[in-house]
Amino acid sequence: MTDPIPAPALARTPEELRRLRSRLGRVALVPTMGALHSGHRSLIAAAREHADAVVVSVFVNPLQFGPGEDYERYPRDLDADLAVCAEEGVALVFAPSVEDMYPGEQIVRVDPGPMGAVLEGAFRPGFFGGVLTVVNKLFNLVRPDIAVFGQKDAQQLALVRRMVRDLNMPVTVVAAPTMRDPDNLASSSRNAYLSPEERRSALALSRALLAGADASVTGPVGILSAARAVLDEAAQATPPVTVDYLALVDAATFTEVAGDHRGDAVLLVAARVGRTRLIDNVPLTL
Numbered sequence: 001m002t003d004p005i006p007a008p009a010l011a012r013t014p015e016e017l018r019r020l021r022s023r024l025g026r027v028a029l030v031p032t033m034g035a036l037h038s039g040h041r042s043l044i045a046a047a048r049e050h051a052d053a054v055v056v057s058v059f060v061n062p063l064q065f066g067p068g069e070d071y072e073r074y075p076r077d078l079d080a081d082l083a084v085c086a087e088e089g090v091a092l093v094f095a096p097s098v099e100d101m102y103p104g105e106q107i108v109r110v111d112p113g114p115m116g117a118v119l120e121g122a123f124r125p126g127f128f129g130g131v132l133t134v135v136n137k138l139f140n141l142v143r144p145d146i147a148v149f150g151q152k153d154a155q156q157l158a159l160v161r162r163m164v165r166d167l168n169m170p171v172t173v174v175a176a177p178t179m180r181d182p183d184n185l186a187s188s189s190r191n192a193y194l195s196p197e198e199r200r201s202a203l204a205l206s207r208a209l210l211a212g213a214d215a216s217v218t219g220p221v222g223i224l225s226a227a228r229a230v231l232d233e234a235a236q237a238t239p240p241v242t243v244d245y246l247a248l249v250d251a252a253t254f255t256e257v258a259g260d261h262r263g264d265a266v267l268l269v270a271a272r273v274g275r276t277r278l279i280d281n282v283p284l285t286l
C-alpha cells in the first residue's frame with residue numbers, strides 16, 4: 001500500500017498565513033484563481049525546483065474583473081484544489097475570503113502604466129491594475145523568495161516582472177511555459193465553459209499561432225498574415241471565433257514590432273467563442 005499523501009496546511013486568513021508561513025524556509029509562491037489544472041501543476045513543479053516549500057494562493061480577485069465579466073460564475077472548488085496541491089507536494093495553500101483581502105475599500109492601487117493599457121488592458125479596462133494590486137498584496141502577505149507565473153498570460157507575466165523591477169520588490173519571478181491539452185488548446189480554467197462544438201472552433205487559436213510561428217522567417221507581416229488567414233476561416237465556422245486582437249509584440253515592452261525587429265517577440269491572440277473569452281500566445285525569436 002502506498003503512503004497517504006500529506007495534505008497541505010490551509011490558511012484561510014492573513015493571521016493563519018503568518019503563523020504557518022513562519023515555519024517554512026525559502027518559499028516559492030504560485031498565485032492562482034483556483035480550478036487547478038495541468039498548467040497550474042507545471043507551475044507548482046517549477047516552484048518545487050526553486051525553493052524548500054511551495055505556497056499556492058487560491059483567490060478569485062474581484063478587483064481584476066470588469067462589469068459583465070465572469071466573476072460570479074468563475075469555477076470555485078477548494079476541495080478539488082487542495083487534492084491537486086496534496087498530489088503536487090504543496091506545503092501551504094492560502095485561500096483567503098474577499099473580506100479578508102479587501103476589508104475596506106481598496107483605495108491605493110498599483111498603476112501598470114502604458115504596458116497595462118494595451119491588448120488585454122484595452123479589452124479589460126482596470127484588469128492589470130487589479131492583477132498587480134493583488135499580486136503586490138500576496139507578495140506582502142506570503143513574503144515569497146520566488147514567484148512563478150505562466151507564459152500563457154504573457155502580458156501579465158511581463159507586467160509582474162516590470163512591477164518587481166520598478167518597485168524593487170525582493171522577489172525573483174520565474175516563468176513557466178504554456179501547457180496544452182492533447183488537442184493543443186492551452187489549458188485554462190475557462191475551458192470548462194466550452195461546449196464540444198465551441199471547443200472544436202476554439203482550436204483555431206493554437207492553429208493560428210502555429211501557422212504564424214511556421215512563417216517566422218517571413219518577418220512580422222508574413223507571421224501576422226499567416227495567423228490571420230486561419231482566424232478569418234474560423235470566423236466563418238459554427239460556432240464562430242470572434243477575434244478581439246491578434247498582435248506581434250516585443251516580449252519585454254509589449255509594443256507592436258516593426259519589420260526590422262530583431263530579438264524576442266510574442267505572437268498573441270484573444271478571441272471569443274460563444275460566451276467564453278480565450279487567450280493564447282507563442283514566443284518567437286525574430
Ligand SMILES: Nc1ncnc2c1ncn2[C@@H]1O[C@H](COP(=O)(O)OP(=O)(O)OP(=O)(O)O)[C@@H](O)[C@H]1O
Pocket residue numbers: 031032033034038039040042043148149150151152153176177178179180186187188189190191
Ligand atoms: N496552460 C497553462 N500553462 C502554464 N501556465 C498556466 C496555464 N494556464 C494558466 N497558467 C498560469 O497559472 C497562473 C494562474 O492562472 P489562473 O488561475 O488564472 O489560470 P487560468 O487557467 O489561466 O485561468 P483563466 O481561465 O482564468 O485564464 C497564471 O500564472 C497563469 O499564467
Ligand SMILES: CC(C)(CO)[C@@H](O)C(=O)[O-]
Pocket residue numbers: 031032033059061064131134135153156
Ligand atoms: C495572478 C493572478 C492569480 C492574480 O489574481 C491571476 O491574474 C491569475 O490567475 O493569472
Ligand code: BAL
Pocket residue numbers: 033064153
Ligand atoms: N488568468 C488571468 C486571470 C484572469 O483572466 O482574470
